[in-house]
Amino acid sequence: MRPLLHPLAAPLLAVGLSASYAAAQQCRPVMDPVQRPVEGAVMRMAPATYRVGDSTYTTNVFNGQFVAPTLTMQPGQAVNMSVVNAMRPTSHQTAADVAVTNYHYHGLVVTPRPDGGDNVTHVAIPTGAPARRYNFPVPVYHTQGMFWYHPHPHGLTGSQVAGGLSGALMIGSILRYFPQYRGVRERTLLIRDMSFSFASPTMLNINGSTCALLPVAPGEHQLWHIGNFNANHFVNLKLRGMRWTLLALDGNPLARAEEVDSLYLPPGSRAQVIVTGPAAGRRVELYTDTIFPNAPRATLGYLVGTPSRSARRVSRPAPAGRDDAVLDTLRFLTEAVNVNRHTFRYQFLGDSAGVNDTIYAPNHPPVSMPWGQVQEWTIVNETQFLHTFHIHQTDFAVISVNGRPANEGRLRDNIPIGVHRDASGKTVGDTVVIRFVFEPIAAGPFVFHCHVLQHEDEGMMHNVCVYDPRDPNGRQKCNAMFTSAAGHAGH
Numbered sequence: 136m137r138p139l140l141h142p143l144a145a146p147l148l149a150v151g152l153s154a155s156y157a158a159a160q161q162c163r164p165v166m167d168p169v170q171r172p173v174e175g176a177v178m179r180m181a182p183a184t185y186r187v188g189d190s191t192y193t194t195n196v197f198n199g200q201f202v203a204p205t206l207t208m209q210p211g212q213a214v215n216m217s218v219v220n221a222m223r224p225t226s227h228q229t230a231a232d233v234a235v236t237n238y239h240y241h242g243l244v245v246t247p248r249p250d251g252g253d254n255v256t257h258v259a260i261p262t263g264a265p266a267r268r269y270n271f272p273v274p275v276y277h278t279q280g281m282f283w284y285h286p287h288p289h290g291l292t293g294s295q296v297a298g299g300l301s302g303a304l305m306i307g308s309i310l311r312y313f314p315q316y317r318g319v320r321e322r323t324l325l326i327r328d329m330s331f332s333f334a335s336p337t338m339l340n341i342n343g344s345t346c347a348l349l350p351v352a353p354g355e356h357q358l359w360h361i362g363n364f365n366a367n368h369f370v371n372l373k374l375r376g377m378r379w380t381l382l383a384l385d386g387n388p389l390a391r392a393e394e395v396d397s398l399y400l401p402p403g404s405r406a407q408v409i410v411t412g413p414a415a416g417r418r419v420e421l422y423t424d425t426i427f428p429n430a431p432r433a434t435l436g437y438l439v440g441t442p443s444r445s446a447r448r449v450s451r452p453a454p455a456g457r458d459d460a461v462l463d464t465l466r467f468l469t470e471a472v473n474v475n476r477h478t479f480r481y482q483f484l485g486d487s488a489g490v491n492d493t494i495y496a497p498n499h500p501p502v503s504m505p506w507g508q509v510q511e512w513t514i515v516n517e518t519q520f521l522h523t524f525h526i527h528q529t530d531f532a533v534i535s536v537n538g539r540p541a542n543e544g545r546l547r548d549n550i551p552i553g554v555h556r557d558a559s560g561k562t563v564g565d566t567v568v569i570r571f572v573f574e575p576i577a578a579g580p581f582v583f584h585c586h587v588l589q590h591e592d593e594g595m596m597h598n599v600c601v602y603d604p605r606d607p608n609g610r611q612k613c614n615a616m617f618t619s620a621a622g623h624a625g626h
């Protein structure tokens with residue numbers, strides 16, 4: 136299923152083809168995903184035929200739509216829905232690729248319990264199995280913003296996500312923290328790459344369009360929910376000659392809105408931004424810029440100045456707000472003295488990928504810890520490729536990147552673990568230090584991994600388990616949950 140090498144040139148060539156392809160074809164307005172409440176949703180995975188740009192694909196998607204529905208809910212509500220695996224092999228997916236699946240609620244701080252929670256280690260939904268029920272509470276204090284859902288069966292995630300099995304999940308509204316923008320038009324823009332492996336051609340698209348036209352009235356403010364739901368590719372989004380007003384990253388509000396030139400989003404990350412319409416008739420290019428060492432520039436579409444009567448302009452935006460909860464969390468994590476330290480090294484091991492000299496297997500012992508204990512983890516990239524660090528059931532603060540304090544002023548659930556040039560000009564992997572603390576609700580089994588899905592599928596993943604600090608057998612129970620043959624789904 137994977138090429139023998141980790142070819143530096145393949146992604147470059149693939150995205151390059153996509154860029155020239157986009158330039159040659161017609162640009163079109165894009166539709167937003169339909170919205171539907173999470174309550175009672177039935178998400179059915181089955182083949183459908185659809186167009187991306189000027190190409191026709193048949194792959195397994197949710198509910199017959201390549202652009203999957205946006206699921207909506209309020210904090211304090213329960214996720215109460217079901218998932219059906221009616222997948223079949225397609226021209227891009229073998230029978231093995233679609234034989235089993237599960238469902239992950241990316242970014243949610245909720246229970247990972249296997250009996251109906253957000254669990255990917257002990258849940259397997261084989262093809263033709265009865266509908267799998269998910270039923271768990273989302274706390275009333277949960278952060279509001281943009282999250283997403285996608286299958287997460289080890290070894291098969293890349294192929295299933297690349298074929299369109301991903302969608303947005305909105306909890307409340309990010310405008311709870313930025314009320315000055317209430318009432319503006321909102322758009323949900325999902326970037327996907329059709330990247331079944333590094334060797335397959337990449338077809339970067341926004342909601343299925345390889346050249347999206349996005350009308351905005353002159354001076355109008357719009358709130359865009361942007362998800363990088365690519366299987367494998369990073370993006371560095373820019374509006375030529377304009378800036379973004381960044382409100383949130385990975386479903387986490389910034390302490391205050393920031394004006395930024397670019398949105399550097401690894402696969403799996405989300406940005407919620409305000410854009411401002413250009414002059415009537417003016418087109419502003421939306422593109423992903425080059426990323427060191429191997430991602431080229433590519434046009435994704437255009438913002439088009441289009442007069443409209445209903446456009447809402449925030450004539451006097453309120454002074455940038457401060458979210459004291461964000462600052463309090465960051466201060467708590469940064470100033471913690473008694474922290475538990477771990478180091479995890481990302482590696483290519485032969486034809487596979489791994490962490491700390493180990494290729495992932497479902498029955499490997501987890502890194503276990505009690506909830507409430509501040510963690511300081513150092514992630515070292517021992518390769519010359521781009522990776523990410525994503526952990527389930529929590530957000531984290533970035534403390535330093537290559538020894539330099541990060542001071543990001545925000546929490547994330549996914550961080551690039553990239554590369555840089557050292558003093559001699561050699562390309563070397565980054566070292567990133569993060570801090571986080573698990574809440575009691577996170578107790579149970581889950582994983583951390585690289586969100587470049589081909590790497591994850593090749594083994595760049597690690598089991599994690601959180602236990603109750605009052606339970607003297609908590610650590611042993613965590614170990615048994617993974618290592619006992621009967622306990623886990625396995626693949």
Ligand SMILES: [Cu+2]
Pocket residue numbers: 521522523585586587590591595
């Ligand atoms: Cu990776």
